Amino acid sequence: MRKHRHLITLNILVALGALVMVFPFLWAFVTSISPGAGLSATPQLIPENPSLSAYAQLLERLPFAQIVLNSLVLAVLTTVFQLATSSLAAYVFSRMPFKGRNVVFAVYLATMMVPLQVLVVPLFVEMKTLGLIDTYLGVLLPGVASAFGVFLLRQAMNSIPTDLDQAATLDGAGHFRIFGLIVLPLVRPALATLTVFAFLNSWNSFLWPLIILRTPEMKTLPVALAGLQGQYTTQWDIVMAGSVVSVLPMLALYIFTQKYIIQGVAGTGLK
Amino acid sequence: MTVLESSNSTLPGAATYPTRMSSPRRRKASSRLRYSLTVALFLLPSALPLLFFTIVPMIAAFWISLHQWNLVGPMKWIGADNYARLITDPGTQGAFLHTVYYIVGYLPLVYIGGLGIALALNSRIKARGMLRGLYFLPVVTSWIVVALVWRWLLNPSTGIVNWLLSLVGIAGPGWWTDPAWSMPAIILASAWKDVGFVMVILLAGLQAVPEELYEAAKVDGAGPVRRLFSITLPMLSPSTFFVIVLSLINGFQVFDQVYAMTGGGPNNSSQVVVQQIYDLTFRYGRAGEASALSWLLFLFILVITLVQVRGQKKWVNYA
Numbered sequence: 001m002r003k004h005r006h007l008i009t010l011n012i013l014v015a016l017g018a019l020v021m022v023f024p025f026l027w028a029f030v031t032s033i034s035p036g037a038g039l040s041a042t043p044q045l046i047p048e049n050p051s052l053s054a055y056a057q058l059l060e061r062l063p064f065a066q067i068v069l070n071s072l073v074l075a076v077l078t079t080v081f082q083l084a085t086s087s088l089a090a091y092v093f094s095r096m097p098f099k100g101r102n103v104v105f106a107v108y109l110a111t112m113m114v115p116l117q118v119l120v121v122p123l124f125v126e127m128k129t130l131g132l133i134d135t136y137l138g139v140l141l142p143g144v145a146s147a148f149g150v151f152l153l154r155q156a157m158n159s160i161p162t163d164l165d166q167a168a169t170l171d172g173a174g175h176f177r178i179f180g181l182i183v184l185p186l187v188r189p190a191l192a193t194l195t196v197f198a199f200l201n202s203w204n205s206f207l208w209p210l211i212i213l214r215t216p217e218m219k220t221l222p223v224a225l226a227g228l229q230g231q232y233t234t235q236w237d238i239v240m241a242g243s244v245v246s247v248l249p250m251l252a253l254y255i256f257t258q259k260y261i262i263q264g265v266a267g268t269g270l271k
Numbered sequence: 272m273t274v275l276e277s278s279n280s281t282l283p284g285a286a287t288y289p290t291r292m293s294s295p296r297r298r299k300a301s302s303r304l305r306y307s308l309t310v311a312l313f314l315l316p317s318a319l320p321l322l323f324f325t326i327v328p329m330i331a332a333f334w335i336s337l338h339q340w341n342l343v344g345p346m347k348w349i350g351a352d353n354y355a356r357l358i359t360d361p362g363t364q365g366a367f368l369h370t371v372y373y374i375v376g377y378l379p380l381v382y383i384g385g386l387g388i389a390l391a392l393n394s395r396i397k398a399r400g401m402l403r404g405l406y407f408l409p410v411v412t413s414w415i416v417v418a419l420v421w422r423w424l425l426n427p428s429t430g431i432v433n434w435l436l437s438l439v440g441i442a443g444p445g446w447w448t449d450p451a452w453s454m455p456a457i458i459l460a461s462a463w464k465d466v467g468f469v470m471v472i473l474l475a476g477l478q479a480v481p482e483e484l485y486e487a488a489k490v491d492g493a494g495p496v497r498r499l500f501s502i503t504l505p506m507l508s509p510s511t512f513f514v515i516v517l518s519l520i521n522g523f524q525v526f527d528q529v530y531a532m533t534g535g536g537p538n539n540s541s542q543v544v545v546q547q548i549y550d551l552t553f554r555y556g557r558a559g560e561a562s563a564l565s566w567l568l569f570l571f572i573l574v575i576t577l578v579q580v581r582g583q584k585k586w587v588n589y590a
Contacts, residue, residue, distance in 0.1 A: 007395065014391045018405045021467070025408070027431060028420045038423075043431045085317035092313045096306070104314070111325040113573070115524045117545045118565040121558050122331035123324060125342070145320035175309050204413035206527045211553070222415040226531050229419055236423050243416045254411050258404045261411065265468065266475035 025247065031240040038236035054237035055245070061238075062224060063217050064245065071203055071221040072249070074136060078143045078202040079195055086149030086194060087187075091179045093150065094157035095165065105154075112147045116207060124211055134214040143202060149194045152264075156190030157183055193264030196257045203250060221246045336563035341556035353563035363564065365539060366547040369454060373543060374522040376458040377465075382514060384462060385469025390503070392470070393477045403474070407467035414464070418531030421460035422447060450540035453533045457541055461528055469514050476510030477503070508587045516579050523572050544568050 031037045032054050034047035058064055092098075093105050123142060124133075132138030164186075165178045173181070184191070206222045213219050219227070228242050254261070336353055338346040357363045388406055392399050409417060424432050425446040433443030446456040484502050493501065504511075526545035529535060535542035535550070542550075544564065551561035 010391055010394060011396055014388070014396060014402055017388060017391075018402055021406050021409060021463070024417075024420045024424055024463070027424065031423065038426065038429045040429065043429070043434050085320070088313040089317040092310055096310050096313070098307070098310055104318075107326075108317075108321065111321050113520075113576075114325055114329055115520075115569065115572070117524055117526065117548055118332055118569045119325065119328040120548065121335055121342075121552055121562050121565070122328035124552075125331070125335075126323070126328060141320070142324040145317035145324075147317075147321060150317060175313075179313075200411050204411075204415075206413070206415055206530075207549075222413050225413075225415045225419060229422070229531065236426075236429075239419055240423060243419050246416055247412060250411060250413070251408075254404075254408065258407070262403065262407055262471050265410075265471045 028240045028243050028247075031236055032244050033237075035237055037240070054235075054241040057238055058241045058245070062228070062242075064224075064242075066217050067219055067221055067224045068245070068249070070136070070218060071246075074139055074209075074220060075199050075202040077140055079198040081140075081144040082146045082149050082198040083191060083194060085145045086153050087184060087191065088179075089145075089150045090153035090157055091175075091183060093154045095162070095178070095183070096175065108147045108150055112151070120207070120211065123208075127212060133212060134218065135212075136218070138212045139209050139220070142208065143205075146194075146198065149198065152194055153187060153190050156187040160186050189260065189263075192257070192260045193267075196253070196261050197264065199253065200250070200261075332562045332565055335559055336566050338559045340559045342552070342558045343556075346559075349559070353560045354567070357560060357564055357567060362539070362542070363544075363547060366542050366544045369541055370523055370525065370543045372454050373458060373461075373525055374519060376455065377461050377522060378515070378518050380458065380462040381465050381469050381518065382511070384466040385473055385514070386507075388466065388470040389473035389477055390499075392474060403471070406470055409464040409466075410468045412464070414527035415531050417460060417464050418528045421456070421463070422532055425456050425459075447533050447541075448537060450538045453537060453541040457525075457528055457532055460532065461525070464528075465518075472514055473507060473510050476507045480506045505588050509589055512579070512583050512587045516576060519575055519579070520572055523568060523575075 030045070030047060033050040033052060034044060035049065035051050035053050037043075089108070093101065093108075119142075127133055127138045127141075130138075132141070160183065164182050168178050168182055204222060205220075206226070209220045210223050210226070213223060216224075216227075225239075225242050225246055228239055335346070337348060337350055339349050339353075340346045392403055392406075396402070424430050427433060427443065427445040427448050430443075430446070433446075436443040444452040446452050480503065484506070485498060488498050488502055524545055525543050526549070529541055529543050529546050530549070533541045535546045545568070548561045548564050548568070551557045551564065
């Protein structure tokens with residue numbers, strides 16, 4: 001009986017905690033459909049005159065569709081590149097021994113330790129020399145390879161027994177075929193994890209696009225949103241509408257990939 | 272595949288091999304060459320970007336840090352002057368202090384919160400999967416969105432948090448408009464965003480703790496508090512270690528939320544190291560100093576991480 005009551009208390013506490021996690025999102029949505037929010041000191045939990053006018057204004061003042069498209073294209077390209085470059089390198093580190101391979105791998109891992117902030121000035125200069133300031137290529141380039149991705153996929157490839165490759169080698173298959181037809185299909189869960197990580201990281205990345213992009217129409221969602229705040233300091237309904245619009249695609253992705261994301265994160269902590 | 276094979280046989284190197292070399296050896300040499308080419312082909316797509324966009328800039332940053340430079344004009348060699356200046360500069364010291372303030376406030380909050388949720392979700396509770404998903408949602412949300420939403424929640428005059436506080440008779444603080452409350456506001460929002468991440472890491476650790484340990488402890492008469500401190504926490508120490516190392520690395524690099532919530536203000540009360548690097552470079556055009564500060568930050572993180580890795584033997588228990 002006492003145990004039962006404990007469980008009820010626990011359920012209530014956890015539900016309250018979940019409310020704390022979800023409420024800011026709900027509140028952002030409620031604010032976005034309440035014109036003039038932020039003008040009165042008593043918030044209306046249920047808006048009296050709900051309206052989508054904030055969204056209309058947002059679309060009027062910002063090339064929002066273009067900005068969402070910018071973020072989307074950059075995130076998709078980053079993800080595709082990272083999947084390709086990481087899986088190829090991971091295959092070498094897992095299946096193709098050569099002299100000095102451990103040293104090369106250690107260098108890869110070491111680049112994970114270097115914060116982007118340390119690189120900002122020279123990277124900016126590099127991009128300027130290459131004439132890539134205010135271009136999508138300039139945003140994209142530093143993110144085409146990911147040491148984290150290589151590490152993640154190598155771990156996954158190492159856990160696949162090599163019997164299959166050996167059988168394929170006997171059948172005359174080379175490394176290209178073993179990589180594409182045997183190893184890659186077997187590490188699909190890890191590829192899924194990397195896909196989600198790469199996409200979200202690019203979708204949410206802020207500092208680098210902030211530095212590289214100048215033209216308003218070229219900006220990515222987080223950069224445009226951060227700019228919105230300065231422009232409409234008191235128009236919280238517009239700022240929140242922008243936040244809602246930028247959360248929605250991510251939310252859609254999250255609902256379907258939650259399992260992979262959480263498993264991926266949980267896995268990183270166990271090693 | 273076939274393209275590579277045919278191109279190998281026409282490589283100039285292959286034709287100049289001494290004729291007395293027996294044919295199996297020649298075949299071996301050409302297959303070794305093909306192997307090396309394959310390795311190069313597989314590695315270069317990631318090695319080149321890492322070289323040009325991480326390793327080279329890293330070294331270049333050090334080179335720039337030894338100069339006085341405004342990003343456009345000529346560079347002037349000044350040796351270690353930037354470093355000497357930064358160490359005595361009150362602005363930089365303040366930025367380091369605020370960064371440490373951030374970590375000291377954030378880490379206990381996010382760890383205890385994450386542990387509590389992980390313990391709750393590790394029990395026989397309903398809808399665990401959905402709850403786990405909800406707690407994790409802020410982790411995948413862009414920092415800019417989180418910062419904007421929290422700026423609104425913590426709005427001193429019209430925000431809902433201060434309104435809720437006023438319902439129970441508390442006059443809410445000025446949050447991001449008050450120098451004394453700007454850091455707590457950032458810490459609160461950051462802990463809210465990251466608590467789900469810590470929860471997932473600790474939950475994975477908890478699920479690896481063998482049930483028999485708890486059974487045995489119960490038989491020995493250990494209460495829930497005793498079990499927490501004598502079994503759960505020691506068994507979780509590798510996960511805890513991971514959370515602390517990662518939080519410190521990320522904590523010293525805190526930037527997005529500061530930029531979007533306070534911009535370092537008011538009155539520099541929330542100026543952190545990376546915000547300082549950003550301002551030095553793009554606001555004041557002092558790229559040499561900014562690079563020196565980047566390197567100081569990097570070394571700082573490196574030393575702290577190494578110290579932790581060294582110290583882990585004392586308290587982390589790998590079963």
